[in-house]
Amino acid sequence: MPGKRILAICGVMALVIAGSMTWWLQGRGEENLGVPEKVCNESFSGDEVEPLFPSVNGELDSLVRESFPGPFENTSGFSASTSCEMTIDGHGVSFRVSHPSYSDPPGRMAKEYEYIAELGDVYGAYFPRGGTLRTVVRCPVPGNERDKLVIVTGADVAERGSDAYEGFDKGVGKLAQLSGYATRTLARKVYKCKGAGEIPRGPVRIKPGKGGS
Numbered sequence: 346m347p348g349k350r351i352l353a354i355c356g357v358m359a360l361v362i363a364g365s366m367t368w369w370l371q372g373r374g375e376e377n378l379g380v381p382e383k384v385c386n387e388s389f390s391g392d393e394v395e396p397l398f399p400s401v402n403g404e405l406d407s408l409v410r411e412s413f414p415g416p417f418e419n420t421s422g423f424s425a426s427t428s429c430e431m432t433i434d435g436h437g438v439s440f441r442v443s444h445p446s447y448s449d450p451p452g453r454m455a456k457e458y459e460y461i462a463e464l465g466d467v468y469g470a471y472f473p474r475g476g477t478l479r480t481v482v483r484c485p486v487p488g489n490e491r492d493k494l495v496i497v498t499g500a501d502v503a504e505r506g507s508d509a510y511e512g513f514d515k516g517v518g519k520l521a522q523l524s525g526y527a528t529r530t531l532a533r534k535v536y537k538c539k540g541a542g543e544i545p546r547g548p549v550r551i552k553p554g555k556g557g558s
Contacts, residue, residue: 380405385429385440386413388535393526394431394438396519397500399509403434414442414535436509439477440527441497448481448493457556464525465545470554471517476504478524478549484538494536498524521548 379401380391386409395401408430415427426443451468455461460471462478469480477499484494501509503520510516525548532541 380431380433384431385409388414388429389440389527389530393523397438397502397523398433399436399502399511400434405431405433407431413440414531436501437499438501438523439497439499441499442531443495443497444484445493445495448495455554455556458554459556460551461554462521462524462549462551464528464547464549465543466540467528467544467549469549471503471520471551473503473505473517476500476502476507476510476516476520478503478520478551480524480528480549482528482532482538482544483540484532484536494532494538496524496528496531498527517551518548521551524549 380395380398382391383389384391384394384407408428410428413427413429426441428439428441430437430439432438449457451461454468454470458470459473462469462471462480464480467480467482469478471478477497479495479497482494482496483492485492498520500516500520500523501507502511502516504510511519525546528549529541529544529546532538532544
C-alpha cells in the first residue's frame, strides 16, 4: 500500500509539472505574437495600429530608428527624420516624423497631388502607390514661428497594387483613421504644438486633388 501511495503521488506531481511546462512553453511561444498594448517606444496604442494588419497571428517585427519619436530639431534647411516600422507576416505599418524648414503649402499640394488630405488646419496628401498619408501640422518653436511637424503614416492595406490592398473605402479608410490618431497624439502629447488641442477628432479627410497619379 505505501508503495502504491508513493506512485500515485509521483504521478500527480508529474502531471502538475507537465502542465506547468506546457503553460510556460505556450506563453513563451506567444509573447511576441500580435500587436502589443503599446508600440513605437510606447508612443501609440496597439489597439489603434492592429486593424491595419491583415493578420495578427504572426510574430511582430519592429524597427525603431533614432529613439522614435525623437527630439524636435530644425537646422537651417536640413531635416532629420525618425521612424518606426512594424511588420507581421510581411505586411507593414509605419510612421515617420520630420521637422523640415520648408514644406509645400496646401494650395500647391492641391494642384500637384492626386489626393489631398485635411483635418481642421492640418493638411497633407495621400500617396496610393506607397500607401502613405502625409500630414503637416503648424508647430512653432522658439526662433521659428513658421516651423512644421510632418507625419507620414503608411500601411500595406492602403497601398495600391499591394497584395494586402483592401481598396479605397476600407484600406485607405483605415489609414485615414490611424493618421488622424497619430497626428493628434504626436502634435499634442509629444511635441506639444501650439493649437494642437484644436485638431478635430476622427480620421483625416481625403479628397481628389488636381494632380496626376
